[in-house]
Amino acid sequence: MELQKGQKCKLADLTGSGQLRISVTVSLPGSEADVTCFGVDGAGKLSDDRYFIFYNQTSSPEGAVSMHQSGESAVFSVDLNRLPGFLQRLVVTVAAESGTMQALARGLLTLEGELDRAAYVFTGAGYQQEKALILCEVYRKDGIWRFSVVDSGFNGGLSALLAHFGGEEVKPDPPTPAPAPPEPKVNLSKISLKKSGESHKIDLTKNRRRIHVNLNWDQRRGLFSRGIDLDLACMYRLKDGRQGVIQALGNSFGAADQPPYIKLDKDDRSGASANGENMDFFRPELIDFAVVFAFIYEGVPNWRSTNARVVLSQQGAPDIEVQIDNPNSNERFCVLASLTGRDGGLEVRREDLFFNSHRAVDAHYHFGFRWVAGHK
Structure with a gap:
């Protein structure tokens, strides 16, 4: 009818x-x-x-x-x-x-x-x-x-x-004013890669412990706050030639006890989790090349409102932080950092590049994957 x-x-x-x-x-x-x-x-x-x-x-x-x-x-x-x-x-x-x-x-x-x-x-x-x-x-x-x-x-x-219709919107409480910032001090426990191309080398000859990657972002929530579904992912190539993608899309969460020894722990679709999304590289010495990226799975692209940041940490070494502070609101994908295995170490490099799809990321870094539609 x-x-x-x-x-x-x-x-x-x-x-x-x-x-x-x-x-x-x-x-x-x-x-x-x-x-x-x-x-x-x-x-x-x-x-x-x-x-x-x-x-x-x-x-x-x-x-x-x-x-x-x-x-x-x-x-x-x-x-x-x-x-x-x-x-x-x-x-x-x-x-x-x-x-x-x-x-x-x-x-x-x-x-x-x-x-x-x-x-x-x-x-x-x-x-x-x-x-x-x-x-x-x-x-x-x-x-x-x-x-x-x-x-x-x-x-x-x-x-x-x-x-x-006679309803009443519940508005979020106003934020508590932040205290006055203390005098700036050098943080010896964290390395911030602030400019595209900046890098830091992790010495794997002295420390082969797992490398933990954390993605976190802010959510401003009220009654009508939809929230952005921001996902952590990586494309990798091991030194033996094996390569793949670790991401929640398609349930490709990886594995901790077998190749690729990379594991994504969960998919935080709301951003409400205080721990954000986390990925572990359990055998970093096996990495030939990898890119760590975030993408907006749902919601209008608006990186500026996310205050997204990724921190790479390894026991016994300083944390490495990359903050998305030059957002491109028109693209859903942001490659935050690349990991390159060379000379007994792993070079972490800030990428700060934005793309419109998995294919575009793949083409830029020459992995050569075959892509099909997927879902979570």
Whole structure:
């Protein structure tokens, strides 16, 4: 069934069980789209904020409404029979994180039940300064569940939508003022590679202990803070010619007790972990060449807001730090450092280079990998 703006229909035409899926796919160049669902009462208000379903709260308390996101698509699974009696309406909205809805290239709304499927195509044509739109409503009238295509612009963004429905945004506490900095001192326990091309050699003839690599970054979190998924990875070539990639993408976490003797311990998708992401080179003397890089797996590229830094540490040796302080916001990949095995040591060199893909990193450093699509 093809739907038109303003069209209404009874959900009984689509589902007899009360189970349905509402899918929204949005292509919004230059921004990300936040697709949300407001469960409101008879007065049109969000009287229980647990029924505001969005990326930081993906399910209602009893599971009657749940949300799954993948790329540009959001899917709401709804069980009308489990909704509490005070909920009279489910309102699905779309908000631009930046820019306006005028930039909306294409959107697709589908409603699926076991009996039929309905679809509605929408674009940004006709919109100007609106930052959001109320897309559709599932509502109860005279004891019967119905569906309506609204497609109406809304001047504010997601915060304004929340206020419109009577909700209140929880804002993060203001940061505590930092104490006055102490007099600068030379830190003998850390070497900072501050300029591209600067290097430091680790003497492996005296110390072959494992080298630990830590990636950490800052997250500014409020109710609507999505957070950037920043991943640690490396491409390596061993002295025996074996080479590969260590990363969470494709579950290529490596191994500690067999080649390549490189292991990524986890994938911190939120940035909330105080320890960030960690990788260990258990046999550094076997490394011929490797590059350590970070990439933004999810979220709009914005290196400036991450304050990302990587620290290489080895017991008995000073830490080596590389800070991303010259960010390029247009690329998702940043090669932080290279490791080159030569003359009984491992030379750590600051790279500070930005790329748009794994292939581009590979091409620059001449590994010659064959790339296929992967996921976490």
